[in-house]
Amino acid sequence: MSDPLFDPLAVGGGVTLPNRLVMSPMTRGFSPDGVPPETAADYYGRRAEGGIGLIVTEGVAVEHPAAIGNSGSGGEDIPEMFGEAALAAWHGIVERVHGAGSIIFPQLWHQGGLRIDDSGRYKGRSPRPSGIWGPETPSPFFAAEYLALATAETEPASEEEIADVIAAFARSAANAMACGFDGIAIHGAHGYLLDTFFWHVTNRRDDGWGGPTLAERARFGAEVVRAIRREIGDAPIMFRFSQWKLHDYGARLAETPEALAALLEPLADAGVDIFDASTRKFATPAFDGSPLGLAAWAQKITGKPAMAVGGVGLADDLQSSLGQSSAVADNVGQARAMVASGEISLVGVGRGLLTNADWASRVRGGEPLRAYDAADYRTRV
Numbered sequence: 001m002s003d004p005l006f007d008p009l010a011v012g013g014g015v016t017l018p019n020r021l022v023m024s025p026m027t028r029g030f031s032p033d034g035v036p037p038e039t040a041a042d043y044y045g046r047r048a049e050g051g052i053g054l055i056v057t058e059g060v061a062v063e064h065p066a067a068i069g070n071s072g073s074g075g076e077d078i079p080e081m082f083g084e085a086a087l088a089a090w091h092g093i094v095e096r097v098h099g100a101g102s103i104i105f106p107q108l109w110h111q112g113g114l115r116i117d118d119s120g121r122y123k124g125r126s127p128r129p130s131g132i133w134g135p136e137t138p139s140p141f142f143a144a145e146y147l148a149l150a151t152a153e154t155e156p157a158s159e160e161e162i163a164d165v166i167a168a169f170a171r172s173a174a175n176a177m178a179c180g181f182d183g184i185a186i187h188g189a190h191g192y193l194l195d196t197f198f199w200h201v202t203n204r205r206d207d208g209w210g211g212p213t214l215a216e217r218a219r220f221g222a223e224v225v226r227a228i229r230r231e232i233g234d235a236p237i238m239f240r241f242s243q244w245k246l247h248d249y250g251a252r253l254a255e256t257p258e259a260l261a262a263l264l265e266p267l268a269d270a271g272v273d274i275f276d277a278s279t280r281k282f283a284t285p286a287f288d289g290s291p292l293g294l295a296a297w298a299q300k301i302t303g304k305p306a307m308a309v310g311g312v313g314l315a316d317d318l319q320s321s322l323g324q325s326s327a328v329a330d331n332v333g334q335a336r337a338m339v340a341s342g343e344i345s346l347v348g349v350g351r352g353l354l355t356n357a358d359w360a361s362r363v364r365g366g367e368p369l370r371a372y373d374a375a376d377y378r379t380r381v
């Protein structure tokens with residue numbers, strides 16, 4: 001019998017994903033001077049050889065001095081999508097993944113106001129829509145030393161700074177396509193730069209880059225998408241968004257499906273082809289009164305394929321078990337049923353793939369998955 005998880009999916013720009021299983025972006029911190037090491041081709045190659053249809057890389061710095069630094073959660077040795085050496089390394093990674101028959105997008109990342117000013121490889125001010133770091137009661141996730149420096153109020157981003165960052169995303173997307181990537185994934189989630197424009201807590205602007213509605217606060221993200229679209233023709237663009245923020249796991253951007261539509265419709269109009277709804281548990285209902293999860297709502301609202309992620313094949317979610325191992329959960333069938341019903345189109349797997357490089361072929365062959373071992377969080381081979 002055919003398995004809907006292994007049906008191909010055309011995602012635009014002539015790109016067809018060989019199946020519905022996606023490697024969710026996972027930062028690694030293994031790229032001194034911003035250049036991915038040779039072992040990175042093996043790391044991604046093994047997941048492709050293990051049958052994953054689409055690999056979304058670890059977050060990669062866009063070509064902007066304030067993209068990456070101390071953001072309270074590592075931030076050392078993050079790879080870059082600019083510079084001859086880094087681009088040559090990415091080209092080798094792409095070739096290796098293509099050789100195994102998989103599709104690969106880089107996740108373009110700017111940490112925004114979570115980064116401490118002047119930290120990281122390059123100096124510079126971290127752009128914040130309204131100069132505000134986040135909520136008054138920060139998540140216990142952050143160390144006191146980080147908070148002491150990060151939470152001081154700064155000047156809101158100027159028009160020039162906003163234009164520079166948008167241009168940086170577009171330039172870096174063009175660099176990625178020149179390396180052979182099949183499309184672009186944009187990090188618009190978790191309280192980083194794009195998300196700070198979406199979030200009412202960090203965006204108090206009343207000019208064209210903010211306002212009381214999500215439709216107004218969506219503009220910066222939409223302009224980033226539009227600028228990338230101008231550079232990459234019709235190649236697919238995937239956009240990650242989330243309710244939760246690193247500052248506050250319980251935060252919510254949208255309280256209703258209508259509010260979610262106000263955010264996602266401008267992004268879809270700007271050129272997003274695939275939505276990646278980052279949640280802690282992939283099947284949790286997003287709003288009262290409906291069993292649909294966040295990805296299912298994104299797909300229903302926009303008509304674009306959406307990816308659900310969070311705890312697929314695992315008992316514990318990332319945020320509740322940060323840095324800890326997790327037992328296997330027998331819930332892959334539930335994800336398969338969501339794809340079969342047309343509620344969602346793609347299933348994202350994060351930690352499960354750190355322990356099981358062959359996650360996809362195990363699922364295809366009906367073989368058991370190995371429990372997630374937190375030691376794999378650091379070694380990541």
Ligand SMILES: Cc1cc2nc3c(=O)[nH]c(=O)nc-3n(C[C@H](O)[C@H](O)[C@H](O)COP(=O)(O)O)c2cc1C
Pocket residue numbers: 024025026027028058059107187189240278279280309310311312314317318348349350351352377
């Ligand atoms: C080690 C690690 C690094 C991560 N880095 C990123 C990242 O760079 N960008 C991102 O959007 N999400 C990142 N995430 C979140 C994952 O993409 C994923 O959404 C999350 O782990 C939930 O999926 P899981 O329960 O299958 O692990 C990371 C998660 C882990 C475990």
